[in-house]
Amino acid sequence: MQEIVVISGKGGTGKTSVLSGLAPLGPKKVLADCDVDAADLHLIMHPSVQKRHEFISGELAHIDPDSCTECGLCREYCRFDAIDGSFRVWEQSCEGCALCYHVCPSGAVWMEPRFNGYWYVSETRFGTMVHAALLPGAENSGKLVTTVRTEAREIAQQSGIELILTDGSPGIGCPVIASLSRASLALIVAEPTLAAVSDLKRVQELTAYFGIPAGIVLNKADINESLGEEVEAFAREKGLPLFGRIPYTEGITRAQIEGLSVTEYDPDGLGASMRSIWEGIREKLETEAPSSSGARQEPTS
Amino acid sequence: MRIAIASGKGGTGKTTVAVNLACYLQGLGQEITLVDCDVEEPNCHFFLTPEWDFQQAHSVPVPQIDHEACQGESCLQCARECRFNALIWMVNHIMTFPELCHGCGLCSHICPEDAISETSRETGIMRCGKAQGIQLCSGSLNVREAMAPPLINRLKTFAAERETVILDAPPGTSCPAVAAIHDADFVILVAEPTPFGLHDFKLSVDVLKQLGLPFGLVINRDGMGDDSLLNYAEREGISVLARLPHSREAARAYSTGAILIDEMPEFFREYQNMTQMIQAAQKA
Numbered sequence: 001m002q003e004i005v006v007i008s009g010k011g012g013t014g015k016t017s018v019l020s021g022l023a024p025l026g027p028k029k030v031l032a033d034c035d036v037d038a039a040d041l042h043l044i045m046h047p048s049v050q051k052r053h054e055f056i057s058g059e060l061a062h063i064d065p066d067s068c069t070e071c072g073l074c075r076e077y078c079r080f081d082a083i084d085g086s087f088r089v090w091e092q093s094c095e096g097c098a099l100c101y102h103v104c105p106s107g108a109v110w111m112e113p114r115f116n117g118y119w120y121v122s123e124t125r126f127g128t129m130v131h132a133a134l135l136p137g138a139e140n141s142g143k144l145v146t147t148v149r150t151e152a153r154e155i156a157q158q159s160g161i162e163l164i165l166t167d168g169s170p171g172i173g174c175p176v177i178a179s180l181s182r183a184s185l186a187l188i189v190a191e192p193t194l195a196a197v198s199d200l201k202r203v204q205e206l207t208a209y210f211g212i213p214a215g216i217v218l219n220k221a222d223i224n225e226s227l228g229e230e231v232e233a234f235a236r237e238k239g240l241p242l243f244g245r246i247p248y249t250e251g252i253t254r255a256q257i258e259g260l261s262v263t264e265y266d267p268d269g270l271g272a273s274m275r276s277i278w279e280g281i282r283e284k285l286e287t288e289a290p291s292s293s294g295a296r297q298e299p300t301s
Numbered sequence: 302m303r304i305a306i307a308s309g310k311g312g313t314g315k316t317t318v319a320v321n322l323a324c325y326l327q328g329l330g331q332e333i334t335l336v337d338c339d340v341e342e343p344n345c346h347f348f349l350t351p352e353w354d355f356q357q358a359h360s361v362p363v364p365q366i367d368h369e370a371c372q373g374e375s376c377l378q379c380a381r382e383c384r385f386n387a388l389i390w391m392v393n394h395i396m397t398f399p400e401l402c403h404g405c406g407l408c409s410h411i412c413p414e415d416a417i418s419e420t421s422r423e424t425g426i427m428r429c430g431k432a433q434g435i436q437l438c439s440g441s442l443n444v445r446e447a448m449a450p451p452l453i454n455r456l457k458t459f460a461a462e463r464e465t466v467i468l469d470a471p472p473g474t475s476c477p478a479v480a481a482i483h484d485a486d487f488v489i490l491v492a493e494p495t496p497f498g499l500h501d502f503k504l505s506v507d508v509l510k511q512l513g514l515p516f517g518l519v520i521n522r523d524g525m526g527d528d529s530l531l532n533y534a535e536r537e538g539i540s541v542l543a544r545l546p547h548s549r550e551a552a553r554a555y556s557t558g559a560i561l562i563d564e565m566p567e568f569f570r571e572y573q574n575m576t577q578m579i580q581a582a583q584k585a
Contacts, residue, residue: 009342011311011472016497037475038309038504040497059384079405092479092512097384097405134475136507141475142447170311170472171341174447193556195316195344202342205444223549224556248552253526256496 001156002184002285003149003164005034007207009199011170013189014219017252019167020044020261021274023126026282029163031124032152033131034145034179036117037138041167044261047122047129055132055147057140059096060114061089067108074100074109092137116140119148121155128155141169142178149179172206180207184288185281186214187243192227193220200231204238213288214240217277221245243280246273303466304579305485309501309508311472313491314521314545315339317555319469320348321562322489323435325572332464333435338481339471340425340440340452347558351430351437357459359440359452360421363399364388364408370416371395379408379417400447425452427459436461450480457481474504479512487579488516489542495526499533506539515582519575522547542578543571 006019020041023031033041061082063074068087075083078100082093101109116139119132130152132144152164166183169175180186186207190200200216207214216235221228228245235242246252255265262270306319316339323335337345364379364387371394380388380395387402388395399422409417425442438460440452449471460466470481482488488509492502502518509516517540520530525547534541545551546567554564561568 008311010344012313012493013311037473037478038311038501040310040500043496043500077406077410092476092483095384095403095405097403097407098382099405099407099410102382102407102411136474136504137476137479137511139476171339171449171477172444173341173442173449173477175475177445177447191556194347194558195342198344198347199342202444209445220552223552227556248549250525253495257527259496 001153001162001164002288003166003182004185004187004281005166005168005179005183006187006189007168007176007179007203008170008189009172009203010196013191013196014246014252015189016040016044016167017256017262018187018189018217018219019165021263021270022165022278023261024263025275025278027163028161029127029165030152030156030161031127031129032148032164032166033129034148034175035167035169036132036134036141036144036148036175037169039131039133041129042131043256044259045124045126045129046259047120047124047131049120049122051121053119054115055117055119055144056113057116057143058114059098059111060091061094061096061098061100062110062112063087063089064108064110067106069106071105073103073105077103095139117144119144119151121151127161130155142174145175145178172202176203176206180210180212183212185285186212187281188214188216190216190218190231191220192218192224192231194227197227197230201234204240213284215281215284216240216242218242218245220248222247241280241284244273244277246270302487302583303468303485305468305470305482305488306491307470307478307482307488307505308472308491309474309505310492310497313493313498315472315491316344316348316469317561318489318491318519318521319467320345321560321568321572322575323467324433324560325562325569325576326465327434333467334460334463335435335437335467335469336457336460337437337439337469338453338456339469340442340449340456341471341477343439343441345437345469346439348560349432349435349437351432353428353430355429357427358423359425359427359455360423361451362404362406362419363402363422364397364417365420366395366397367416367418368394370414372414376413378411378413382411383408403448404451424448427456429460436463449477453477453480474508479508482514483512485514487583488514489519490516491519491521492530493522493526494520494528494530496529498526499530502530503533506537517542517578517582520544540578540582543575545571
């Protein structure tokens, strides 16, 4: 089984548009949306939800006002400023470490498992999709990413499907790291802007550290020719395949408004680009051993 | 006044708005500090290009075990109580996983033998410099580090308090974004008028309502998509602070790190409106 994870470093370069453009091409696949705090893939895939699961992860401190003597020890010890002057726990700041529980002399603090969102198994016109929605402001996005990917792998295994297509998050932090472990290919969607080129280099460094093979799709390729050349030079230097270029076109937005993948919306123009990108990816995957794995363990939270 | 610039979706134009607003307000004679809180992918310094005149490493606390003092297998309280699996018993000693550690201090607190002290681990850097009269403070998380919020929190205290502090937040709605915006006086949400833009805007609105922060919407690349974002804002009574026009010229200027208000008068006017509306909202 192989898994392609679409990442970008910078947000808004077109990860979800590229992924949905690939969805109609190639073999049967399982789709996974791991951009769990701003998931958009469902707006193209229109999943019909088959199963909904609660995502319970980590803990949250609670203080019983009746037993609390307002001694202030919890506030003094908490390193996350999660307890306010009226001895209420501020959910957004609480890391669930339980130090307050341990220091409270009157047993007023208790810890409870934390409900952080939902994850779903759905059917779409391109196959089964696993996706999630983190509650606004919630934590543990890395663990939710791991949950989504684990479920996608199980479904693929049970149904004899050989490919998983995973949409990642922007950035290089916890959810991105969680989306990369054991991936067969990191597909990096870049754009020729100063900011995005810098972000591309950082996210490529991350994939190299975890030993994940990577390749690039250059989106909005005609916005800045010289920065486009810089991306090409960077790809050559790092030995990364450049799978293709997508022009800066209204078609991407129009497809989104129609709720279609770019390949369905514009089969001749964008669709042709996507087919050529898919051919490049297919060749790359054939040279990688199936289920190739990163050499290093990733942090899980 | 602390103004945070945020968005659920990435790449909607947070940094563009943060930098151009900073330049506009500086032009009015205000003292500005711009804090680039997107420490995973900091980009403000491509638009304001300061000579960094101050730089400091950022470190987080991690446990250090005194294996002589540790009671070993008969105790294991630290390994049992650590919520983050950052300490485990390995055959004959406690082993630590610093990258999983949240630096809460629980292990050193509960160890009955005082066998756990704290050392520090570098996870990123903070830098400050001045460009175009604006103080820019920027954080950069080391590649391979998972946890941005401690660096974001530290960076905000590191940045000089000035008349106006502009916080350029990371994308999303989870802990890094909340760390950047939670103590702002006003939040500018930047969104694109597209289905993805609208969907992620609604998520950001939920977060801001939970945090109880005043906010307004800046529509970026206005005209690229449809009217659903504008209609939603009107229906929900969310004030539209500015509508920055969609243009290939602006996209190209952005790609090179240009300041749009310097080059395109139609953008200057939008920042003028934006500022007036924020001031009016603050008075109200």
